[in-house]
Amino acid sequence: MNIPPLRIGNLVAPIPIIQGAMGVGVSLSSLASAVANEGGIGVISGVQIGFREDGFETNNDEANVRGLKKEIRRARELSPKGILGVNLLVAINNYKDMVKAAVEEKIDLIISGAGLPTELPMLVKNTSTKIAPIVSSGKAAALITKLWQRKFDYTPDMVIVEGPEAGGHLGFSMEDLESKTIPPLTEIVKEVIEALKPFKGGADIPVVAAGGIYTGKDIADYLKIGAAGVQMATRFVATHECDADPSYKEAYIDSEFEDIKLVKSPVGMPGRAIRNPFIKALEKDNIPINKCYNCLRPCNPADSPYCISTALINAVKGDLEKGLIFVGQNAYKLKEIVSVKELMQQLVEETNASLAY
Structure with a gap:
C-alpha cells in the first residue's frame, strides 16, 4: 500500500503531510514553498509576520498585513502549483484583517487555532480558500462544527487535532500537561473522528493528526486509525529551507x-x-x-x-x-540539517514501509 493523498475538497496533496506553522518567522515563504513543491502542504505562520517591515514598531497591524501579503506572493512565485496555507491565530488582535489579506492573495488554506475561529466561514464566503480549525478534543470539534453549520451552513474543510506533545502554545492546561492525564493523540484523533460523524457531511471531513509526529511509522500509525494526514513542524526546522537563522x-x-x-x-x-x-x-x-x-x-x-x-x-x-525557542517534544532527536526534499523522501519511504505491514 502506497501513501494516500490528502484531499481537502478540490485540493489534493499527493503526500498527506502538512508542514506546521511556526512563528515568529520560522516558517515563511522559503519553507512553505519547498514543502508544497514536494507534494505536501506548506504553511506560512502569520504571527508577527511583518517583523522585518518598515513601521513594524509604530503600526504593527499594517506591517503584519503587508508582510503576510509579501510572503504569500513570494511563496506562490516559488511554488506556482503547490498547495499553500497560512496559520492565523484567533488570538491576534487584527485577526479579521489578516484573514481578509490572505483571501485577497488567494491562499489555498487558512488554519486557525489559539481559540475557536467562530466567524471564519463568513470571512472566506464566496472564495475558493479552504478553512480548518485546530482542536484538542472531540468536544471542541463538535462545538465549532455545530456553530459553523448553524450560523453559516458551512462544514469545516478539514480539522486538525493537536495533541499534548506539540511545540509552541498548547490547547491544554498546565496542570493537565504536568499531571500527564491527557489521553494520547491516537485516542483524541479517534474521538474527533467519531464526534464529527453525526454532522451533515461530518464523516467526510478530513481529520489531521498533529503534535509529536516524527517518523514515517508515526504517520502510518495515524493513517491506519482513520486520520487523513498529519501535521509536522519540528522536523522542518532542521532543513536548509527553514526561514529561521542558522x-x-x-x-x-x-x-x-x-x-x-x-x-x-x-x-x-x-x-x-x-x-x-x-x-x-x-x-x-x-x-x-x-x-x-x-x-x-x-x-x-x-x-x-x-x-x-x-x-x-x-x-x-x-x-x-x-530568545524563546518553541519546540515539539521530539526536537532532541534531530541530529542534522537536511533539505526539504530529502526529509520528505525519507518520510514517504518510511510511511510506505510501515503501511505494507
Missing part, C-alpha cells in the same frame, strides 16, 4: 531530552520550549517589557512576565540569549 536550527540539533520544558506564556496558555538562557533568566525574575505590540489577546503588559513577540523575534533572528 543558530536557531542548531539550537534544535544541540538540544537534549531534559532541555525541553513546559513554560508559561503571557497569553495564558502553556507552551513547550528549550530551557535556554532566556528561560533560565525568566525562572528567576520577570523580563521588563519595553515595547508592547498589542498583538495578542488577552496579553496585558502590566502583569506579563515578558513580551512574547520580542522573545520570539530575538530567537528567529539568532539572538538566542534573549
Whole structure:
C-alpha cells in the first residue's frame, strides 16, 4: 500500500503531510514553498509576520498585513502549483484583517487555532480558500462544527487535532500537561473522528493528526486509525529551507531530552520550549517589557512576565540569549540539517514501509 493523498475538497496533496506553522518567522515563504513543491502542504505562520517591515514598531497591524501579503506572493512565485496555507491565530488582535489579506492573495488554506475561529466561514464566503480549525478534543470539534453549520451552513474543510506533545502554545492546561492525564493523540484523533460523524457531511471531513509526529511509522500509525494526514513542524526546522537563522536550527540539533520544558506564556496558555538562557533568566525574575505590540489577546503588559513577540523575534533572528525557542517534544532527536526534499523522501519511504505491514 502506497501513501494516500490528502484531499481537502478540490485540493489534493499527493503526500498527506502538512508542514506546521511556526512563528515568529520560522516558517515563511522559503519553507512553505519547498514543502508544497514536494507534494505536501506548506504553511506560512502569520504571527508577527511583518517583523522585518518598515513601521513594524509604530503600526504593527499594517506591517503584519503587508508582510503576510509579501510572503504569500513570494511563496506562490516559488511554488506556482503547490498547495499553500497560512496559520492565523484567533488570538491576534487584527485577526479579521489578516484573514481578509490572505483571501485577497488567494491562499489555498487558512488554519486557525489559539481559540475557536467562530466567524471564519463568513470571512472566506464566496472564495475558493479552504478553512480548518485546530482542536484538542472531540468536544471542541463538535462545538465549532455545530456553530459553523448553524450560523453559516458551512462544514469545516478539514480539522486538525493537536495533541499534548506539540511545540509552541498548547490547547491544554498546565496542570493537565504536568499531571500527564491527557489521553494520547491516537485516542483524541479517534474521538474527533467519531464526534464529527453525526454532522451533515461530518464523516467526510478530513481529520489531521498533529503534535509529536516524527517518523514515517508515526504517520502510518495515524493513517491506519482513520486520520487523513498529519501535521509536522519540528522536523522542518532542521532543513536548509527553514526561514529561521542558522543558530536557531542548531539550537534544535544541540538540544537534549531534559532541555525541553513546559513554560508559561503571557497569553495564558502553556507552551513547550528549550530551557535556554532566556528561560533560565525568566525562572528567576520577570523580563521588563519595553515595547508592547498589542498583538495578542488577552496579553496585558502590566502583569506579563515578558513580551512574547520580542522573545520570539530575538530567537528567529539568532539572538538566542534573549530568545524563546518553541519546540515539539521530539526536537532532541534531530541530529542534522537536511533539505526539504530529502526529509520528505525519507518520510514517504518510511510511511510506505510501515503501511505494507
